[in-house]
Amino acid sequence: MKDLQTLLQNVDELLNTPGEVPPPSPVSAANAQAETTDELLPALQKYFGYADFRAGQREVVEKILNGENILASFPTGYGKSLCYQLPALMLPGVTVIVSPLISLMKDQVDALREQKIYAVALLNSSLSWEEYRAELERLERGEIKLLYIAPERFRSRRFLNLLNSHQISLFVIDEAHCISQWGHDFRPSYLALRDAIRELHPSSIALFTATATPDVQKDILNHLEIQPPQVFTRGIERPNLKFSVCEVSMEAEKYTLLDEYLQQRGGKGIVYAGRRRETEEIASYLKQRGHRVDFYHAGRDGSERKRVQDRFFNDGSDGLDLVVATNAFGMGIDKSDIRYIIHWTMTGTLEQYYQEAGRAGRDGKTAHCILFYCPDDRGLHEWFTKESAPNKPDLLKLLKLIETFPSVGNFRMFAVEDLELNDFNADKIRVGISYLEKLGFLRRLYNVPSRLSVRTRLFESSLTEEIIDESQKVLLRHLHSQSKLNVLDFCRGLNLRPDQLMEQLIDLQSAEYLRYWGTEDLLLIELLEDSDLFDSMSADQMGFEDYLRIKNRQIDQIVFYALAEGCRGRLVREYFGETIEVDYRCGSCDRCDPNLRLVPLNEENDNANIQ
Template structure:
């Protein structure tokens, strides 16, 4: 409940924003931001934090906003975009996310919006450029891959960019769980476009990740707003368990409690249906085992992970969004079932085990209760979980012998001169079941200057030459002319083009994008590969000391992250307090959220019945936590 001081501040703010009126005039204060909000979105009030962000952007301040999932962060840049002169560019990691936002805006009657991405046909792309030149676009959504094209940046540079928005900004940080390599090039994009205002948005970025993001982008003096990770409708709890068998029992009991009557014409007998929810597990095989367990007990459940074919993943996702009798009630998934899952009525998120970081946990539970109704967020925890994570950390941490071995393997891969290509299947073979270790090791080798990674490079190109390319209408750029000649001669791989033209993959991909956007060709890539450029011989690595390699940084950082998750699981006062502290929020010494299992227990004398441990092991476990 707001205190008197807060209420007085709000009254003062309203009075300050109200122009003086003469007697007899209309005394109702006029708020230009609320008027714009009502005009464009038919809303009559701002959610907490939205007004401050919108006002800061309109005042020309760079903004870094850490905003709760499902709390309306998209409106924070959409509204000023419609109020400002010029164009707002929005970068987002998933085409599906951008498409959803564009569709939602058009449903609101806002047509001055466009989506340009790397999967569009040439005709669709040209149509959007024509709208841009006719000044029909205020909000331009772009995939980071499209920004590879220098020509496209030149086109954008001809327009006043009033606002440059990076959504899901945590993807910039190499220490974040959702790191996207394409986001690293956004610094160069900002340097070219010189937007008046830059705004970053994310739901999960503790101070360390915030610092990493700002260090990459070099944004001058941003207004940092951490609106708060807390969402009172999410009811946090932790169930202590001795082993997986006990977890299965707890899970079944919990899901049975989530059944609700379904209204039917037959009022005498109301069938029960399970509320919608997600169960997150860390390993693919666990998702399959848990889903099988639930199916055998009559729950409409299925599993989802990155190892499934795209068609199967789409089927599961569509079934989960289907609220009819044919749909799924619960999906058991790895974190592959994540970004882009925007279903408003998810009533619970269960974690089978610890996540690797607290920000990952918060991002996943943030998918519940987006309609504002109460939702349960349950962590099933046992002592073995910590040991399992520490095992994964040790197994994924590279050492000097492993780095040397990996670099020699890469050197022996197929390729030409200094370039090597690696497919997903080959990456799996190299990893021997530990893909994380390979990716971490490649990152260290790149940091040490032994190689450079190029992502999403197609193994083969299918090219269709358009009518524009004739002897008289060749591109002015001589390198692009040579690229066209090589494509005409039958060269169809990026490796061969790199060798023939004498350019690196980044330049080749940029030139291909420009030739396509200019109407000379239309091309399709087959099977994206990881392309590695070798910069130093593996023999040089053997001369480095362990201190120079600094692999211990990775272990220390990962250990610190899991320690925070353990702290959350073993907390005895308030779970939200741990989360807010981790994200660098300022909290009072006596702060309690009032809604988590620990706070609910403390609201009555003694232990609430719902909080009694369900086993002797839990009773002993809690006693150990309290007594240290």
């Protein structure tokens, strides 16, 4: 008990001092867990101001403090971030948190600092070079306990080496469903996390998600190849959310339905549409009808998107009541009092629908989640699935193109823009490379700079030092004669692999024999098999049919939800793997409560006249 009390006192000093402070005492995870039975609640109250945990949170925290791997599936807004933030503050060393969006990271960091917890930092592309260096210096001084990182950072050899010099007590993957290609939000950048975990050897790994089916959970664990974790599932039911579906026969009906609903409804809301053009058309229509509304999609200028978001958060007379958006808006939007979310277009998966709808009512008050369903929606998603799915001609073209890029042995270096010039969009590039990697035709390594600036120091004495090996001395001789170099040409001249060059440079810089600068702007790919072998493979061998089958099954499920004659809540809970009582009814959907059914006002009046 005394060890943990000492640790908490030291951590308290660290968290509440923005400047330089000593690191906490090295109490092991196992020792910390052994003492936590009586200390968890005081720590929770001290750092977060809560009197007690929500159901399931304490068990997760205790497992993490015990050094065990966990996978936790908690509903949106349930407080999963606390499950890793609290143990991060109590454990020695650094906790790394991987998150997919800058806005998500920034919100969590800002919230912690508002709690006077300053031992936190984020590293992503939003930082200037000076800000980035300042955060790294804080890390080196031991001032950081929670380090938020974008997944793309783990493609940097230099960055991994930097992390390797620190004790990583906990490695957290937020939105872990992004790892699975069967998840609704697959992100190829998450695939690099397996190798990062292998290299960093964290004491424990914690995976968090709100929307992972049993199949997706299995795929996550298979990819990461970690020891089977403890799996915690809180269930996804949120009784304050009221779900309903309104079936229409044509698109035009949606405009009338939406306007009539909004005339009755107060509070803030989001309307999700499938296409950018639709968001603009719907917003224009609603403006003409007198609603305070604007549209949001990735095609708008960054300053305009920020203005829309700021006005949505503004509850005054200058604020917006409603944003019509693509799914580019929402994740990372931490607004608790959203009263309704309407899906103008059916989503492609039930996971995506439930995650987006779950952004409503995070304050625990009643909120409405409405899906407009038109039979044409299914055909649209089937077409999109077919168009976006990996296929042999596109993958063969991509592989052959990669083979043509400048090489050092089996390694190819190129920029994403080089592929875009050859009719590949960014999504097809990311998915295509990850699919070829999965099939064993290539291996993506860390990003490398195309050009480097180098300044050597202590040159004469370094050549006689025994602490560097002969290969490093040879490299220093060549680097000493030039201050700027083309990485590809330099590697060819020395018959040196680009990844080996970067490792040598990092080692020499760490030993203070040189300094180097360069933007890691090139993909480094190692070709493992040639395109002739790929050309001889069948579609079955490549798994294309499995991919399409699973994607179409996901479409079937969201259509089944839209057309369900029974309890919608039951269907959703069973889809996410919950065991439900035979006579269960959620009481929060339009099948359980007819008062939730959305119909046009004129239809309601007609019904009243008939009665």
